[in-house]
Amino acid sequence: MTGRLVLDDVAIGYDGQPLAEGIDLVLSGSSTTCLMGPNGVGKTTLFKTVLGIVPPLRGRIMIGGDDIATLRPEQIARRIAHVPQAYQGDPSHSVIDIVVMGRTARLGIFAAPGRDDYAAAWRALESLGIADIADRSADRISGGQRQLMLIARALTQDTELIIMDEPTASLDLGNRFGLLDQIRALSARGLSLLVSTHEPEHAFAIADHVVILGRGQPVAVGPVDGILTAERLRELYGLDLAIETTPMGRRVVTRSDLSATPAR
Structure with missing residues (x-):
């Protein structure tokens, strides 16, 4: 199997106890894959495993053709970006300063972001239509704007793979539809996206493929129409x-x- 991200017979869990196993997945090219399943079945654990935070119990995870077990954290961060449900840092930071943090993995240990890094951050903000809030504090913007800020930070990371953890959670109806539009646009730009969601309608709207984790059920992976x-x-x-x-x-x-x- 080849692709930007490949999971080959992967089992995930903790202390030798699997939450899900037999996961085979390939992400490549312009695509969106939705990860679905009830609470507690291992969706967050799967994300942590793909990001190299938790080792797989079995199987191999390949990013850009390299086994994740051979990559350092900064090498993983140069290949795959993560959009969390909410910003966990200092909310007093300005939006542009948070977005430019996406360049961290590409800087030296003691290097500060330079002109090119801020230019990349501005391009990401402009591409998402939120350049006008660049100088605001993160605690003075709406929930929808904050999610777009986190996506801008991921874009500034300059990877071909982006993982999004329930990006529409806690957003109102208008912001949910707007964010789904942005996810479709990112895929059209050639990115490979893995997006967790509790909403089947969102998967129908944005996904090419789905991964379904269920309690006591085999992992299901495949095209939306055939799986969902x-x-x-x-x-x-x-x-x-x-x-x-x-x-x-x-x-x-x-x-x-x-x-x-x-x-x-």
Whole structure:
């Protein structure tokens, strides 16, 4: 298997206890893959494993043709960027200063960002339409702007792979749709994206492929249309669910029996 990111029979977990195993995945070229599954099945652990924070229990992870086990953290950061759910740093920093932090892995140990690094940060802000907030403090912008700021930081990292951890979480409806548009635009630019989400509709809207982790179920990987079926969603969440297509052609998930209760 070849690709920007390759998982070959990977098992993830802690202390020798797998949360999920038998994961085979290839990310390459202009593509978006959505990671889905209930809480507690290992989505965050999978991200940590791909980022080199947690070692796989079994199998190999290849980034750009190199085994992740042979790469130093700064080498991994030059190949794959991470967009967390929320900014965890000092919120008093300005947006431009946070975005330019994406250049850290490409600087020397004691080097400070220079003109070229700030130029890369400005390009990322402009590409996402938020250059006008560059000088604001991160605690004085909206939730949607903060998510775009984190994506700009990832773009400034200048990688071909980006992982996004539930990027639409806690956003209002307008910001959710706007962010999905931005994710589609990033894929169209040639990036490979791995995006976790709890919303099947988001996967229908942006993804080429999906990875589904479920409790006691084999990992499912494949094209959206073949993997994200009503039957699999019913098994995954224990609800009587159906997939319908709106007059505008948008696929949505509905609950067939509103009196149904989750399976225990």
